[in-house]
Each structure stands twice: as C-alpha cells, then as structure tokens.
Amino acid sequence: MSLIRKHKLNYGWRLFLPLVGLLWLVIIAVAIYQYKNESKLREEIVNDEIRLLNSRIIAAYEQELDLMPVIQFAAKYYENSALNGIRISVYDNHGNLLYCTGTPIPSSVNGKTPPELIAANETGHGTSLRRSDVDPTQAYYYFGVRTSADxxxxxxxxxxxxxxxxxxxxxxxxxxxxxxxxxxxxxxFAYFTTRILGRNVIILHDFATKAAAGEPLPRIDNFPHNELGDISRQIYKLYTEKDAAINRSEREHSIAIKATEDKIHMTRELSNNINHELKTPVGVIRGYLDTIATHQEMVPEMKQKFIENARNAMDRLCNLLNDLSSITRLEEGANSISNEDVDLNDLLFNISTELESINMTNNIHFSYDIPDGCIVIGNYNLLYGMMMNLIRNADFHSRGENCGIRLLSQNSREYTFAFADDGVGVGEQHLSHLFDRFYRIDKGRSRKVGGTGLGLPIVKNTVTVFGGTIFARNRQPHGLEFVFTLMKARQEASSEA
Incomplete structure (x- = not known):
C-alpha cells in the first residue's frame, strides 16, 4: 500500500490524462465522421460525373446525333482526368451492343441483371460499386446506367x-x-491548464497537510494569481487568523491562570503576613497587661512604663489596620476613588508645616522644591498619605538627616518628581522588592521603629491609581531616591499644548 501511495500520480496528471483522453476521443470521432463524409462526397462527385456523361450521351441520342463521335470525344476528354480509362457501352432495348469504347460492359452477369441496370429500369438511371466479372485483374468498378426517354x-x-x-x-x-x-x-493546452490547476491544488494540499501536522506553513505568495489562488489565500488567511486567535486565547488563558494563581498565592501570603503582623502587637499588649494584672505589687513607675509600652503597641496595631484599609481601598476600590485637581505645592507646604509640630523618630528634616502652579490629577487625602509614607520611610530606615522632593522634568501630559534622602541607601538586591507588602530589609529594626511594612506598597498603589509610575534607585554618593510621575491637571496640560 505504501509503494502504491509513493508512486501515486499527483493531481495535475490525474486531471490531465482523463481530459486529454476525452479530447482525443472527441477528435478521433470527429476525424472518422469527417473522413466518411469526405469519402462519400468524393464518391458522389465521381458518380455525378458518370451520370453527367450518361445524360449527355442520351441527350445526343435524343438530338439524333451520331453517338460514336460523342463517345470517342468523351473518352478523349477524360484522358487527363481521374476518369481516364472510362468504358462506355450503348445497348438497345433488346440487349444488342450498339457502340462502345474499351472492353464492352456485359448487360448480364452469370444470367443476372447488374444492380445499376435494375435501378435504371425502375428510375431511368442507376449506379453501383462492384467488382468486374469480365476483368478480374481490376479491383472495383464504378458503374452507371442511363436509359433514354423512349x-x-x-x-x-x-x-x-x-x-x-x-x-x-x-x-x-x-x-x-x-x-x-x-x-x-x-x-x-490541456497540459498547461491542468498543470496550473494541479499546482494550485498541490500547494493547497501541502498547506492543509502542514497545517494539520503543525509544521511551518508555505508562503502566501506561492499561491498563483487566479480564482483558485484567491480562494487558497482566503483559506490561508482564515486559518492564520483562527490559529492566531487560538494562540491568543491560549496565551490569555495561561496569563489568566497565572494571574489567578499569583493572586491566590499573594492572598495566602498576605493572610499569613497579616496574621503574623497582627500577632506581634497583640502579643505585646497582652503580655504587658497580663504582667500588670498578675503583679499587683508592681511599683508605679514600672507599671506606667508597661502601660506606655502597651499604648505604643496599640498605636502600631492601629497604624497597621489603617494601612491595610488604605491599600485594600486602593487595590479593590480604585474605580470609586474620585479624582480632583491637587495643587502639589500647597499640599507639600501643609505637610512641611505639620511636620514642624511633630517629633519625627529620628528628627529627619524635610524640604521641597516644587514650582507654584504645579497642579496634578489625584486625591488630596491619598496624595497626602503617600507623601507622609515616603517621609516616614526615610525617617525610619534611611539613617540620614535630610529628605525632600523636587521636580525633575515635565512634558505636555505629566510631571516627573524625585523624593530622595541622604541616608545609607539599600543593597541593589533589595530595590526590586521595596514595594512588596511586609518586605523588610532589617526586620528587627523595622518593627522596633514602628513600621508596618505597608508604607511603600501604599505609595506605589497610589501612584498607579492616578496613572503614574514609580521606581527606586540608589543615589550617588549615598542615599535612596524614588522617581515617580503624576498626570497634569487638564487645564494645565491643554494650556501647554
């Protein structure tokens, strides 16, 4: 079976051979038909010449002319034609030979009347094609008979x-x-026509085979520029579009599964982190309260210190719950957050004024260099909280003395800002994780200074909600810098455009 398939004729030959066979049959049939018609026509011409000769001899008889000169003239006339050698015999009604040229033609053969004579007796003229019984050396004769009117x-x-x-x-x-x-x-013509059609089908077959096998498809310009080629290109286009849609759907499905898995993993990790972060202040509070409750004889100074420590743990717990509420609002309720035009210079002035009345943990100094009229799209409270988180992060972890924000650049759509400190910076391996929830470079120190581990994630989500981007980098010679963008207010963007 495999050998038969290996030597199986392709579509072009399988189309060409039957078509040529049919055409040759038609041509042969037409040729045979034409040959018979042509032969019959030529025989009719000879018979017409013989009948014409007989009619002229009868006409001479009816005009009472001497027939012998007429017969001799006719024989002489046909010497240079196809009727050279024609024999003429004239008989009376009793079968007596009156005139002849060449060998006389008998009026009967073996006692039988020739067929042309029988026809002449009935209709006045007759012709036939038969062998001569007088001269068997000759092949066939054309015989003709014409009877006079009388x-x-x-x-x-x-x-x-x-x-x-x-x-x-x-x-x-x-x-x-x-x-x-x-x-x-x-x-x-049939060969080249079927070759073109066969090539179209072969290319389409090759395309279908490779498509089914998942192999690289042939180039679309291989298809000829005719109707079948156009159909092939349409099939090719439909297949590639369907294949692209399937691949796109598979990629989207894979991305969706990956996103779902990541979300589940993040939710599980967040739950574990929240559980762990909540246990710490709750455990501290319970520990101090249990100690106070079980040691009634505790001196007042020690009891006051324990109460103060429990209050600090409670503050940290409240800050953690507030931060969890903020980040949940940013992630799940971003569409419900109302946008407004915020004058960033006024916001930073208010923060700077408030910080003067607040004792920062490490007494870091905050400054800002923002031009007047720097209006961005955002939410005042969320942007306020974002800036406070950046300042607290610098105060808690930078070990520097100064921090501040400045305008780096702007275009027709957005501002680019940089918030930086003059602290020790962080290791390069930590930069990509600074915005992860509960990520701490020095876990013990972070908890000691009261950080919740959610400040920088809140900062990133706030920037993202308002259509901006943010990344962190180390400064030279030292310090950490956060570069972020915020969209310009509409009237300001339109005035610059």
Missing amino acids: GKIYVHTAMPYTSALSRELSVDKGMWLLILAMAIGTTI
Missing part, C-alpha cells in the same frame, strides 16, 4: 478503380495534418 437504348458506363481514381477519392492529407495539429495543440 426506352430504346441505354448507356452503360464503367470506371475502373485506377490509381488516379484512388487519389481522387482519397481524403486530402492536409485534413489529417490539420487534425493532428489540432490534437497536439489541444494536448499542450
């Missing part, structure tokens, strides 16, 4: 089947050459 004589003519007559009756070779040329031309 029935007293009849003219009997015979034309031997000579080579000259054979040529006259033969079909012209030019017709055969024309038929052969037509057959060859038709074959060539």
Whole structure:
C-alpha cells in the first residue's frame, strides 16, 4: 500500500490524462465522421460525373446525333482526368451492343441483371460499386446506367478503380495534418491548464497537510494569481487568523491562570503576613497587661512604663489596620476613588508645616522644591498619605538627616518628581522588592521603629491609581531616591499644548 501511495500520480496528471483522453476521443470521432463524409462526397462527385456523361450521351441520342463521335470525344476528354480509362457501352432495348469504347460492359452477369441496370429500369438511371466479372485483374468498378426517354437504348458506363481514381477519392492529407495539429495543440493546452490547476491544488494540499501536522506553513505568495489562488489565500488567511486567535486565547488563558494563581498565592501570603503582623502587637499588649494584672505589687513607675509600652503597641496595631484599609481601598476600590485637581505645592507646604509640630523618630528634616502652579490629577487625602509614607520611610530606615522632593522634568501630559534622602541607601538586591507588602530589609529594626511594612506598597498603589509610575534607585554618593510621575491637571496640560 505504501509503494502504491509513493508512486501515486499527483493531481495535475490525474486531471490531465482523463481530459486529454476525452479530447482525443472527441477528435478521433470527429476525424472518422469527417473522413466518411469526405469519402462519400468524393464518391458522389465521381458518380455525378458518370451520370453527367450518361445524360449527355442520351441527350445526343435524343438530338439524333451520331453517338460514336460523342463517345470517342468523351473518352478523349477524360484522358487527363481521374476518369481516364472510362468504358462506355450503348445497348438497345433488346440487349444488342450498339457502340462502345474499351472492353464492352456485359448487360448480364452469370444470367443476372447488374444492380445499376435494375435501378435504371425502375428510375431511368442507376449506379453501383462492384467488382468486374469480365476483368478480374481490376479491383472495383464504378458503374452507371442511363436509359433514354423512349426506352430504346441505354448507356452503360464503367470506371475502373485506377490509381488516379484512388487519389481522387482519397481524403486530402492536409485534413489529417490539420487534425493532428489540432490534437497536439489541444494536448499542450490541456497540459498547461491542468498543470496550473494541479499546482494550485498541490500547494493547497501541502498547506492543509502542514497545517494539520503543525509544521511551518508555505508562503502566501506561492499561491498563483487566479480564482483558485484567491480562494487558497482566503483559506490561508482564515486559518492564520483562527490559529492566531487560538494562540491568543491560549496565551490569555495561561496569563489568566497565572494571574489567578499569583493572586491566590499573594492572598495566602498576605493572610499569613497579616496574621503574623497582627500577632506581634497583640502579643505585646497582652503580655504587658497580663504582667500588670498578675503583679499587683508592681511599683508605679514600672507599671506606667508597661502601660506606655502597651499604648505604643496599640498605636502600631492601629497604624497597621489603617494601612491595610488604605491599600485594600486602593487595590479593590480604585474605580470609586474620585479624582480632583491637587495643587502639589500647597499640599507639600501643609505637610512641611505639620511636620514642624511633630517629633519625627529620628528628627529627619524635610524640604521641597516644587514650582507654584504645579497642579496634578489625584486625591488630596491619598496624595497626602503617600507623601507622609515616603517621609516616614526615610525617617525610619534611611539613617540620614535630610529628605525632600523636587521636580525633575515635565512634558505636555505629566510631571516627573524625585523624593530622595541622604541616608545609607539599600543593597541593589533589595530595590526590586521595596514595594512588596511586609518586605523588610532589617526586620528587627523595622518593627522596633514602628513600621508596618505597608508604607511603600501604599505609595506605589497610589501612584498607579492616578496613572503614574514609580521606581527606586540608589543615589550617588549615598542615599535612596524614588522617581515617580503624576498626570497634569487638564487645564494645565491643554494650556501647554
């Protein structure tokens, strides 16, 4: 079976061979039909010549002319034609031979009347093609008989089947050459036509085979520029679009699954972190309260210190719950946050004024360099909280003395700001994790200074909610810098455009 398939003719040949076979059958049938018609026509011409000769001899008889000169003239006349050698015999109604040229034609053969004579007796004229019984060396004769109107004589003519007559009756070779040329031309035309069609089908078959096997598809410009090629290109386009849609759907499905898995993982990790972060202040508070409750004899100074420590742990717990509420609001209720035009210079002035009345943990100094009229799209309270988180982060962890924000650049759509401190910076391996929830470089120190581990994630989510971006980098020679963007207010953006 595999050997048969290996040597199986392709579509082009399977289309070409039956088509050419059918065309040749039609050509051969037409040729045979034409040959018979041509042969019959030429025979009719010879018979017409014989009948015409007989009619002229009868006409001479009816005009009472001497028939012998007429017969001799006719024989002489046909010497240079295909009827050279024609025999003419004139009989009376009693079967007596009156005149003849050449060998007389008998009025009966073996006692039987010739068929042409029988027809002449019935209709006045008759012709037939038969062998001569008088001269068997000759092949076939064309016989003709014509009877006079008064029935007293009849003219009997015979034309031997000579080579000259054979040529006259033969079909012209030019017709055969024309038929052969037509057959060859038709074959060539059919070959190239079926070759084009076969090539289209072969290319389409190759495309379907490779598509089914998942192999690289043939180039679309391989398809010819005709109707079948157009259909092939449409099929190719539909397949590639469907394949692209399937691949896109698979990628989106894979991304959705990955996002769902990441979300589940993040939720589980967040739950574990929240559980851990909540346990710490709760455990501290409970520990101090249990100690106070079980040691009634505790000196007042020590009891006051324990109460103060429990209050600090309670403050940290409240800050953690507030930060959790803020980040949940930013992540899940971003669409419900109302946007407004915020004058960043006024906001930073208010923060700077408030910080003067607040004792920062490490007494870090805050400054800002923002031009007047720097109006951004945002929410005043959220932007206020974002800036406070950046300042607290610098105060808690930078170990520096100064921090501040400045305008780096702007375009028609947004401002780019940089918040930096002059502290020790962080290791490069920590930069990509600074915005992860509960990520701490020095866990013990972070808890000691009261950080919740959610300040920088809140900062990133706030910037993202308002259409901006943020990243962290170390400064030279030291310190940490946060570069972020905020969208310009509409009227300001339109005035600059």
